[in-house]
Amino acid sequence: MHNPPFFTDDTIVFGLLMFLIGIVFFTSSKENGFWKKFYTVVPALLLCYLLPAIFSSFHIISPEWTEVNDKGEVLEKSSKIYFVASRYLLPAALVLMTLSIDLKALLNLGPKALIIFLAGTFGIILGGPLAILIVSLFSPETVGGAGFDAVWRGLSTLAGSWIGGGANQAAMLEIFKYNQEKYGAMVLVDIVVANIGMAALLYGIGKKETINKWLNADNSSIDELQEKVSTYQESVKRNPNLTDYMIIAAIAFTTVGLSHWGSQVFADFFNNNFEAVRDPKSFASTFGGTFFWMITLATILGIALSFTPLKSYEGAGASKIGSVFIYILVASIGMKMDLTAVLDNPGLILVGLIWMFFHFVIIFGIAKIIKAPYFFIAVGSQANVGGAASAPVVASAFHPSLTSVGVLLAIFGYIAGTYGAILCTYLMETVSPQ
Numbered sequence: 074m075h076n077p078p079f080f081t082d083d084t085i086v087f088g089l090l091m092f093l094i095g096i097v098f099f100t101s102s103k104e105n106g107f108w109k110k111f112y113t114v115v116p117a118l119l120l121c122y123l124l125p126a127i128f129s130s131f132h133i134i135s136p137e138w139t140e141v142n143d144k145g146e147v148l149e150k151s152s153k154i155y156f157v158a159s160r161y162l163l164p165a166a167l168v169l170m171t172l173s174i175d176l177k178a179l180l181n182l183g184p185k186a187l188i189i190f191l192a193g194t195f196g197i198i199l200g201g202p203l204a205i206l207i208v209s210l211f212s213p214e215t216v217g218g219a220g221f222d223a224v225w226r227g228l229s230t231l232a233g234s235w236i237g238g239g240a241n242q243a244a245m246l247e248i249f250k251y252n253q254e255k256y257g258a259m260v261l262v263d264i265v266v267a268n269i270g271m272a273a274l275l276y277g278i279g280k281k282e283t284i285n286k287w288l289n290a291d292n293s294s295i296d297e298l299q300e301k302v303s304t305y306q307e308s309v310k311r312n313p314n315l316t317d318y319m320i321i322a323a324i325a326f327t328t329v330g331l332s333h334w335g336s337q338v339f340a341d342f343f344n345n346n347f348e349a350v351r352d353p354k355s356f357a358s359t360f361g362g363t364f365f366w367m368i369t370l371a372t373i374l375g376i377a378l379s380f381t382p383l384k385s386y387e388g389a390g391a392s393k394i395g396s397v398f399i400y401i402l403v404a405s406i407g408m409k410m411d412l413t414a415v416l417d418n419p420g421l422i423l424v425g426l427i428w429m430f431f432h433f434v435i436i437f438g439i440a441k442i443i444k445a446p447y448f449f450i451a452v453g454s455q456a457n458v459g460g461a462a463s464a465p466v467v468a469s470a471f472h473p474s475l476t477s478v479g480v481l482l483a484i485f486g487y488i489a490g491t492y493g494a495i496l497c498t499y500l501m502e503t504v505s506p507q
Contacts, residue, residue: 078135083152086134090154090404093124118470119275121400125407126268136409155405159462160364162398164332164371165325169395170469170476171375172324173387175301182294182478185445189453190482192439193432194493197235197457200431201228202500204424213506215420224421225505226251227259229498231425234263235432236497237359237490238460238483244491249498258421266425267458268410270433271467274451278470281447288437290446295475302474309388317389324383324391328374336366359487368461372480392473399469406463432458448475456482 080086100108101117128134137151205216205225218224226249233245242263246256277284285292311317343350343360350361359365378384432454440450448471455464461483468479 079133116279122407126410130412158402158405166395166398167371168328168375169391170473189449193436193453193457196432196435198497200428201497202504204427217506225501232494232497235458236493241490262425284447292446299472313389332370335370336363339366
């Protein structure tokens with residue numbers, strides 16, 4: 074926790090984030106000169122992510138901090154912007170961006186997406202013990218420790234987070250009983266390394282043609298899906314009026330409301346009727362979380378609406394409004410990244426970076442073998458490391474019609490997360506210096 078940042082009022086912070094997004098879009102719209110060259114190197118989406126991170130690093134804004142009240146009590150404070158963006162704007166974006174989806178074309182993407190996702194999972198499982206082995210050669214104390222202070226126990230929470238998500242991370246903390254006083258350092262490594270990985274993937278989107286050429290990738294199924302959606306968008310395109318915008322807002326937030334209500338119903342049902350769901354050590358514990366059901370239901374409802382006449386509202390700009398929500402989410406994720414935190418615990422950060430390196434080596438290697446496009450690499454990696462909050466962001470950066478792919482793969486991650494992380498942890502325990 075830090076001292077209060079310069080701005081603590083979420084209204085002001087949100088205004089600053091929107092200002093930064095506006096500046097990025099204004100400069101990226103320039104069709105010649107410096108900005109044209111700049112954005113051929115740095116994707117606009119990456120900048121929408123990095124600028125809030127820079128402001129957070131200079132402590133102008135912050136996701137959380139401590140304050141001392143008049144009675145001398147230390148109070149933990151936090152910004153609610155990411156919570157609102159991930160719980161309200163993300164499901165709204167998922168609905169609006171899947172409204173025009175062609176489900177048959179989505180299924181025609183074939184098994185490569187799942188293969189690359191599983192390669193990413195394997196990269197996390199193998200990368201953890203390899204990172205410990207390498208660091209133990211020159212700094213055994215960094216990855217050592219005994220009893221409940223053993224570093225491998227703490228790293229188990231990273232494995233849970235990077236294969237599944239927050240619920241899987243909590244499950245690993247419960248299973249392996251890492252010293253909670255030291256747990257904050259692991260959370261820091263999780264945030265820093267995962268965000269560096271996401272930044273690298275976003276940068277790669279600007280180089281996707283070059284990467285696909287190196288991979289000898291067959292991009293035809295993705296191009297076909299994008300072409301179908303783009304053709305449909307043109308066929309229903311119209312000049313939207315206030316009624317169109319209000320109906321689009323109604324579609325989005327009625328579905329958000331239904332998703333939240335349904336998530337509570339499903340989570341309560343599973344928690345009340347299945348003992349395994351209440352056991353944090355079980356992969357079934359995922360089904361007891363409301364976030365999992367909210368994302369799942371929003372995606373299902375969005376796909377269901379694509380079979381109704383409401384699909385025509387894509388012509389009034391439904392997916393563009395969804396993209397607005399996604400960019401706000403990106404800025405709120407960037408706000409959580411403190412670039413100076415890399416210096417706080419360089420040894421553990423190095424472990425995380427080596428771990429992430431092996432994840433990328435394996436996922437790129439398998440993609441090269443099966444000639445999978447960069448889209449599957451970026452989304453498959455984020456479906457593991459970032460989960461349902463960021464996988465759709467990366468997918469939508471390629472094309473709004475591809476958002477659902479990110480969500481579906483992230484759901485696989487939630488299910489596989491606990492057992493994959495347990496396997497990784499046992500391997501890390503085996504190679505850790507005693």
